[in-house]
Amino acid sequence: MLDINLIQTTSSWPFVEVRKLLKDRKEIIKKKNKITFQTGYGPSGLPHIGTFGEVARTTMMINALNHIEKINHELITFSDDMDGLRKVPDNIPNDEVLKKNLGKPLTAIPDPFKKFNSFGEHNNAMLKEFLNKFNFQFIFKSSTENYKKGVFNNSLMRVLEKYEEIMNIILPTLREERRKTYCPFLPICPDTGKVLEIPLISMDKKTGRVVFDNKGKKIDTDILNGKCKLQWKVDWAMRWFTFDIDFEMYGKDLTESAILSNKICRSLGKNPPNGFAYELFLDEKGEKISKSKGNGISIEQWLRYASPESLSLYMYPNPKRAKKLYSEVVPKTVDEYLSCIEKYPEQEIKDKILNPVWHVHNGTPPKEKIVMPFSMLLNLVGSSNADNKDILWKFINRFHKEINPKDHKILDSLTKYAINYFKDKVEPNKKFKTPNLKEKTALKNLVSKLEKINQSLSPEEIQTYVYTVGKENGYEKNLRDWFKLIYEVVFGEENGPRMGFFISFFGLKETIKLINDKIK
Secondary structure (H helix, E strand, O other), X not given: OOOHHHHHHOOOHHHHHHHHHHHHOHHHHHHHOEEEEEEEEOOOOOOOHHXXXXXXXXXXXXXXXXXXXXXXXXXXXXXXXXXEOOOOOOOOOOHHHHHHOOOOEHHHOOOOXXXXXXXXXXXXXXXXXXXXXXXXXXXXXXXXXXXXXXXXXXXXXXXXXOHHHHHHHHHHHOOHHHHOOOOOXXXXXXXOOOEOOOOEEEEOOOOOEEEXXXXXXXXXXXXXXXXXXXXXXXXXXXXXHHHOOOEEEEEHHHHHHHHHHHHHHHHHOOOOOEEEEEOOEEOOOOOEOOOOOOOOOOHHHHHHHOOHHHHHHHXXXXXXXXXXXXXXHHHHHHHHHHHHHHHHHHOOHHHHOOOHHHHHOOOOOOOOOOOOOHXXXXXXXXXXXXXXXXXXXXXXXXXXXXXXOOOOHHHHHHHHHHHHHHHHHHHHHOOXXXXXXXXXXXXXXXXXXXXXXXXXXXHHHHHHHHHHHHHHHHHOOOHHHHHHHXXXXXXXXXXXXXXXXXXXXHOHHHHHHHHHHHOO
């Protein structure tokens, strides 16, 4: 356990939210002797990083809770897989299968990937596989399964009992035309299997029998055992009511829905959970990441280019601030992770708890000397033409013989990620600059200077020589342009590593050859 004063005063947001939760729901939690967290997933498309973010951030709160108070807790990851498919996602193969089954529950649509019984089951399996990679502890619940097995039956009867109250909550928020046909219950059509949004004709609150008007044809059914499902806002409140949810976070775009669901939950007879509205994830164009569009970066892509820990770190800072999420974010995030790991051992405990890696690693970050930033490793991949980690390690060991994969596990994993990222994202976009006569002369002068210095010089000393050459060749007023020239000619990019460090690590002879090859 951490010091009690530190726990009560730290501004680390997981601790802030848990303290608030324990205060707001003190009596409820005491009576249950358990805290139930929930995250939601709409499996109309493949799981994306926004879904992962909810579970990661909630897990960080649970870790904070474990340091504040020992109390039973659980995390439910709920899939709304009985929802009707409204549109075909852009990033799905064999989309004709989906087009033929629009409107049906996701678990009643054949799997276009041909791996599972349904599209919903496929996406659920993908979600669980992803979350298990991060060793998250969660209880998966399927909407379809809970409806059909009767888990929701008592709660559905409660919704029917409170029908008028719920309608009075929802109707004022709808367009006039929609009010005429709105009903909290959505029957599953016995003829087509589709989830229908049609008006209710009559209901029996004692038996649960309901009659709907389906374009002049009556559908006589009941609300139990999966024959009907609830409209989204009512469904959300019903889950809170059924599972005694204490906390759930959600995207800022669902704030209005959360307000209505809170009112409905109270109408059903329970206090709604504490909420946390986080800002949205945006793609490189500033547009909201969407499961159906498949924009942004997928979980699989991130894990091809960087560690699970770096992705978790990306989720930690400022959840209430919008974040752009695309492939170019990865190297910067990895370097931030390495920087946090490097700082951690020397920090005081109050600062350690504010360090993202404390939350990423549940209070016990790994101890490893950081050899180089990820951006530097990417340049090494390009400079050495390494296409596998063994070759890259041999190159690293030419100048750092004391470093080995066994003792530097973080660096070892980065070698694989750097090769993947370089091949996929860096190499195809390289644009090497052809220097003009003045620029070529400046670079030749840099080579001459490097030929006269010793490999034993420190990176800072080598950096000073690079600065000096730039100043002597007309870049004294804007050294940024000098380094930009080096990066564009040597690396094919506008930005690059700190040259003193690169030259020290890569080697003087190797750097000289690298420059000469580019200015022939």
